[in-house]
Structure formats: C-alpha cells, structure tokens
Amino acid sequence: MHATGKGGKGEGQHFLLSAAARRLSVAQVARLDDEEAYRLFCGIRWCATEGDPVCPHCGCIAVYKHAKRRIFTCKACLKQFSVTSGTMFHGRKMPIRDLLVAIAIFTNGAKGHSALHLARDLCCQYKTAFVLAHKLREALGAETETRHAMGEVEIDGAYFGGYVKPANWKVDRVDRRFTKNQNGKRRVVVIMRERGGRTLPFVVRHEVDSIPTLQDRIKPGSTVHADEARSWDALTYAGLGLMRINHQEAYSDGDACTNQAESFFSRIRRAEIGMHHHIAGPYLADYAHEMAWREDARRIDNGQQFLLIGLAALIHPPSKRWKGYWQRAKRKEAA
Template sequence: MRSTETVGLMSQHFLLTAKARSLSLAKVARLSDEEAYQTFKLIRWASTEGEPVCPRCGCVATYTYATRKLFKCKGCNHQFSVTSGTIFASRKLPIRDYLLAIAIFVNGAKGHAALQLSRDLDCQYKTAFVMAHKIREAMASEANGATVSGTVEVDGAYFGGHVRPANNKANRRDRRLVQNQTGKRRVVVIMRERGGRTLPFVFKSEDASVVTIARTVQPGSTVHADEAAHWDALHARFLTKRINHSEAYSDGEACTNQAESFFSRLRRAEIGIHHHIAGPYLAAYASEMAWRENNSRISNGEQYLMATDAALQHPVSRQWKGYWQRSWR
C-alpha cells in the first residue's frame, strides 16, 4: 500500500515542485553592474559566446571602447551597445533593472501589474507600463506566423466594454444588448493544439475569426468547437467535432476544455491582476497568457532565459518606443 506522503507527492502539481523553481530573484537583484552587463552579452550573442556582433552588418570584428560600454564595427564603423537594435534600445535604467524586471515578470503565474512592477523597481509607473508591454511584445513575437495542427480546440470569449448599471432599478438597462454596450467589447478567439501551441487573436465578433482560423489551422487537422452557428463554416475545411455546452462540457467525442482553460487564466489575470485589459492592448495581454500557457511546464529559470533572449533578439518596438511622448502630443 502506498503511503499518504507518496500519494501526495505523485499528485503534486508541477508548479509546486522543486523543478519549477530554478530562478532566485535575490540572486538577480544582487548582480553587480558588470555581472548584469556580461549576462546581457552572453544571452544576446550566445552563438559567439558573448562576443559582440554588429547589428547592422553582422560583422564579428569589432573594437571595444575602454571608457564606455560601446563597440565599433570594423566593417561598417557602426557604433552600438549591448542593447542597440533590441527592444530595450535607448534604455535609461541600469541593465540589472531590466534583468530583474524580466525575472519578476515571468514569476507572476497570472501576470504582473505595471503598478506593482513600478514599486518593485522604484521607477515611475509610465516606465514600468512600457517595460512590461515591451516584454509582452517580445514574448508574442515567438508566435508570429505560427500555425497549429493535429487536434485543435477553437473557442471565443468576450472581454472589456463594461457598462456600469444605473443606481435605480427603473433606470437599469439590459447590458447584454448591443445598443446598451460601449462598443469597446472585443472577443479573444483561441486556437489551441492539444498538448501543443496556443494562438490567440482578437476580433470585434466571434464569427469574424472564421477566415483567420481557416488560414492558421493546417489542413488535415481535427477541430473541436462549440455549438455556435458561425462554426458551421469550419466543416467545409476540417473534420469538425461539436459540443453543445448547454447539455455537457464533454461527451467523449468533442470538448473545448483546453480552450476554456486558457480563458480561465486570462479572466483571472483581468480580475485579479490588471482589472482592465480591453481596448487596443487586449491582444498583448492575450499573447502574454498564451506564452504562459505554452511554457507552464518548464521552470521559471528557463522562462527567464527565454524571455530575456526574446527581448534581446527582438528589434526596436515601433509601438512602444517613445510611447508616452506620442500620447502627450
């Protein structure tokens, strides 16, 4: 007979095991400026073991300035730093703070609020807000142009567009009706491989996603969807199995429970962490949650390295560089 302790260990969730914890925030915070700088170099130029590579021409022959942490390409004479040409270009904070921000960010199981990040780093809220979105953009770039195949679950859920109810009962309106909504409500449509990749997209309505689904799901795949009428068009392209949620969540043939699991994570991030993720930033938050779902079975140390590598390989953000200056104008 198995002991209670053995049974408990066998049923323990991965996130509660020691294997899930391979990153120490204390170690990252204790890095000196030189150690953080060398870490950035090793992650960005891993293929050359930390030796700088010109971001403009790709030349590996460079000069190193003795007085400043700058390099000069021997081929094209371009001057660059360890963050030049990356999403952290034109940085203002010390390099250690960026490493610490990424470590804090990936440690949040349901996300990390910009206000909390600003307190963790002792910086302005605007700085933390842009930094967090830059990290999200780098994470999302890993799925650019990706497709899904095999057994794919498709579903949609609406976010945002809150309408505050009136105080008096006589003045209250049915907020489910289109004419009583704000117009800001958007639907996140998820395409999720069973045991594989999760791809989110944002649309004004669920039926508008059919064309994107047909383009993103590879031919020969089996699609699982609910009873909504707009999914009928999927039968022409894929073997499609349907589940009527008014009767059951799974009937042994079809279910969308993995898609619902993603929406549960996104909804908890909205309610418990960010409180407002709708509007033009909904896609960024959905992509972040998809990244967390895709990498939920690897340790936080590996996630930290993946997120840092993605940020240092990502080009300058056209959306977030100078964001507050453009907003002010």
C-alpha cells in the same frame, strides 16, 4: 506532467509547487553586481556565441571592444553598437541590472504582473513600468501573430471589456446583454490551441469575424474542435475536419472537447479579475499573447522562462508602437 514531491511517501505534487519549478529568484538577480549583470545580459543576447558580441548591422563577429565605454566597433562595417542596439531596449535609460530585475519580476507573475506593482518594485514611474511590461508582451507575442496551427486544434472565443456600470436605482437599470445597452467596446479573444503544441490568440470584434483568420491560419487536414456556437458552422466548408461538443449537455464527448481552450480563458480571466482589472481596448491582444505564452510555458521552470523572455526581448527590434509612447501626442502634432 506532474512532479513528484520530496515527501517520504512520494505523493504526487503539482509542478508549480515543486522545487523543480523554482530555479531563479528576484533576489539572485538583484544581488548581481554591475559587471555580472552586464555579462549575463550579453550572454542572453549573444547566446549562440556564449556572450561574444556580434554586429547587429552585418553579423560580423570580429569587433573592437572599447575600454572606457561598453560599446563595440565592427571591424567589417566600422559601425558602433552596444548590447541593446537594435533591440527592444534600444535607447534605454534604465540600468541593465534593473532591466534584468524587471524581467525576473515579470517572469514570476503566474497570472501576470501589473504595471503599478512593477513600478513599486523598481521604484520608477508608472509610465516607465507600463511601457516596459508592454514591450515584453509585444516581444512574446511577435512569433505567434503569423504562426499557423495544425493537427488537433481547439478553438473558442471569449468576450472581454465593454463593462457598463449598472444604474443605482433598480427602476433605471437596463438589460446589459442587449447590444443597444452596451458601449461598443467589447471585444472577443479567439484562441487556436494545438493539442500538445502552441496557443495562438487573436482579437476580433465579433466571434463570427474570426472565420477568415481561422481558415487562413489552420492548415488543411487539421481536425478542429469547437463548441455548439453557430459561428463555427462555416468551418465545415473550409476543408477542415470539424468535431463539435455541446456544452449544454457535457464538457467532452469522447475526443471532442475544448477543455484546453477553456484553460487558456481561465488564465486570462484570472489575470483580468485578480491582477490587471482592465485589459480590453487596444491592449487586449497584448495581454492575450502574454497569457498564451504563460500557458505554453507553465511546465518550464522560472529560470528558463527568465532566459526565454530576455531572449525574446533582445532579438526583437525596437518597438514602433511603444518607443516614445508617452510622446505620441506631440508626434501627431508634428506630423
């Protein structure tokens, strides 16, 4: 799991610090001319045909290429389409090269990349960068929402959001740990992490509310590792092998531990504190899916990550949630 450094003594080196982790730079993408960027975009979307267009309507590979515009006409169904038709970038206004630069910047954020930073890097409005980043997060999390966990599975939960600012004067302060003194916005991210497999998060209001989802999405015969929280007691009767570790006594006890689940929470907590600051509310699941993907891809070089994120966005249909996001108030009035 560790790459060997290039030093004369061949000392061990963390993968992220090694040259093997660096296969792409934002400068490389920014230096592409318009035609090179377009060919790369086509190559990512239609990687199975080495960049040759495939009709998104009927799947036919026989198409007419228009000389004056970058669109195609299918010979079978006679419908026109472009490289972004039917994808997350459908109806985009941003140039293709800028989209590629945005994906490269998003990729290189080990703990995520804030919308404000992305807006400055692309010299675009904050609203544009905000929606673009969330479209990428949605594409990354689309596969994991219905995926099942199996084998050795670690589960755990961590609460996010719902911050209540303490009063200025000490005499006016209350114990914010009590429910009556909270604002009700706090949510818990529950993680199912396969040992040697995928990281699958979801969001619920309380930790105990996750039991039905865990019972449904962890395949029978799997061994579940959990901490001492009473929320997980119900899994004993779900046909799952349950191993418990009491964190008040130790972090691990033989094979029983939730260290990999805790590793995920460390990543998302670092993203919350150091990068995004506020990730709760309706967007918490999006950030959780992004951090789960980054945790799973942490040993993949950034060149491959760039291609995987681009492919995820280009095979994902237009987002019902983020398409026209800033006009949602007008849509509600019209409805």
